[in-house]
Ligand SMILES: Nc1ncnc2c1ncn2[C@@H]1O[C@H](COP(=O)(O)OP(=O)(O)O)[C@@H](O)[C@H]1O
């Protein structure tokens with residue numbers, strides 16, 4: 001299939017159009033419109049329960065999250081009904097807020113399988129055990145991870161911070177075109193956030209990745225400097241803007257921001 | 271004990287050993303070759319057949335008498351009904367003796383071409399060169415090849431075809447063969463085995479000798495409607511160490527075949543015995559096996575069993591811990607696919623104080639297959655300070671498949687500490703989604719989850735076997 005090939009080094013666009021999503025029969029997202037671009041950091045902010053993870057899962061194609069209306073378009077290709085693997089093959093990546101545990105599977109073996117699967121898709125030779133070992137070592141050093149991590153079981157018994165570092169390690173190895181980071185900063189300490197942010201900057205130099213940054217924290221924002229900010233509330237985008245908007249929210253807190261936002265909306269309607 | 275190099279950390283392949291790449295597909299095991307046997311008995315069992323087997327092997331009187339007595343018991347005993355459904359196994363349709371028309375050899379060059387090709391395909395001669403101290407190969411009822419490293423022969427280690435051992439070491443065999451470990455009256459299929467057994471392995475490791483590479487036997491059942499009844503007798507004398515590996519396979523036929531082997535192991539004071547077996551019978555085989563070890567003071571017995579293929583399996587390796595401080599470990603993996611019933615588990619009898627045991631059993635069921643864990647932990651009243659831990663985990667790959675657990679406990683001692691944990695899990699949607707989001711296909715993702723599930727047991731295997739077992743399970747997951 002020609003059009004499922006990854007298309008590097010050009011301006012890629014991921015567009016969400018009037019997206020409605022339900023989980024277990026319960027409507028969560030009510031008509032989201034968003035446009036993401038390569039080489040851009042796009043922050044999604046919003047209080048707990050506003051639907052940020054739901055949006056992330058719907059973009060990745062989690063079958064539990066049902067799209068009842070609207071579309072997800074990747075470079076003119078409608079991927080609303082594509083399988084999760086098809087989306088992964090296109091270069092969409094989700095760093096999970098709560099990654100699944102897979103006991104007994106070492107980080108090393110899993111990542112070699114994943115990386116070599118991707119290489120096969122791009123008609124590249126698989127990495128040998130030794131070459132992969134070197135590559136993994138290099139990426140782990142970037143994230144200040146101990147080498148013993150290689151043989152740990154995928155997410156099983158990991159601390160919050162370890163899970164997030166493991167997600168970032170996967171990102172560095174799989175080099176996606178769009179990376180959704182769902183609260184990657186929570187669970188990480190200050191050093192962790194710095195290491196992850198540095199690694200992302202490096203990865204961006206390699207390929208002009210688009211980053212969809214879901215976060216509450218100023219700290220991570222400051223490290224990654226979003227180009228755009230969208231605010232989600234009750235399954236809807238209520239405001240969009242630049243870094244300034246993020247600052248405003250940080251200063252006031254969500255509750256106050258949303259109250260003012262509602263009032264100004266009412267004012268505007270009158 | 272095998273050398274450290276072969277004690278690999280599971281599927282986490284050591285970069286140095288990456289050459290060891292087994293290329294396996296199911297056809298390799300399922301295809302029969304067209305080797306013509308020298309002789310095969312008519313289907314069915316009667317006294318004549320029993321006498322014929324004994325006569326062909328030129329056995330001493332006492333062996334024939336033991337066979338005849340067992341046959342008598344067999345006739346009087348009903349087929350057990352407490353386990354898997356055996357109603358479609360017609361014992362009168364099985365051919366009990368197939369002589370492979372070749373004399374036993376110590377060089378693969380002398381083994382007939384078709385048979386050698388089969389073993390070549392299974393990777394046996396290659397494995398022998400690489401990492402084994404000795405190999406025996408049985409084809410239907412007869413051993414066709416045996417070889418033991420000269421250095422071990424010089425130390426007095428015996429690795430011999432059971433038929434030959436009867437003539438060469440009559441005293442030892444008389445004392446240990448189907449007497450105190452697995453007596454001939456043990457159960458219906460032991461009685462049958464004792465009446466028609468043929469071939470198998472006899473191993474003796476003298477006091478204090480540590481065999482540092484594994485010894486291996488490979489049993490191949492080729493004949494249609496065949497039966498294989500090999501007998502394995504292992505004596506690890508005081509302070510000695512041995513790792514013995516057994517592999518089994520058979521081609522696939524429409525008609526039922528029967529495998530009723532028997533393994534008897536004596537682990538003497540301070541000795542260590544590790545027994546590993548990967549049984550990969552084709553889907554027409556009834557695999558009704560008996561394996562037991564008598565474990566003396568300070569001795570260790572470690573069972574590792576992988577059971578794939580076969581229509582029905584009944585296998586419960588048993589350790590009788592009869593000396594103080596004796597220890598038993600039993601690791602098992604069973605895979606049940608469509609129309610298969612894998613009834614496996616482990617038994618431990620704590621007959622002496624301060625004995626310890628660990629049982630870890632894992633099963634995978636797919637396409638409506640049934641896997642059952644059936645085990646027993648028994649603590650005798652006079653045994654004090656016993657520790658035992660049983661853990662059985664089942665993984666179901668779909669809604670149709672079944673897992674059952676029958677963990678019998680007979681604890682007659684107030685100082686015993688016995689733990690039991692059981693879990694049944696399904697391959698979770700969440701795990702599948704997670705792995706697929708990294709670009710794996712659904713099938714790859716399932717394989718990854720399954721390989722993780724079995725890894726605690728695969729880790730205990732030498733590298734080549736770890737790789738082979740992983741590949742076999744992958745094939746089963748793919749449903750080939
Ligand atoms: N798997 C689920 N099952 C049922 N309800 C869910 C599920 N996931 C999310 N929800 C509900 O959807 C809403 C949005 O949740 P979520 O997307 O996780 O928000 P956020 O990530 O912004 O905190 C919440 O009300 C939550 O309770």
Ligand SMILES: [Mg+2]
Nearest residue numbers: 052053054097
């Ligand atoms: Mg969330």
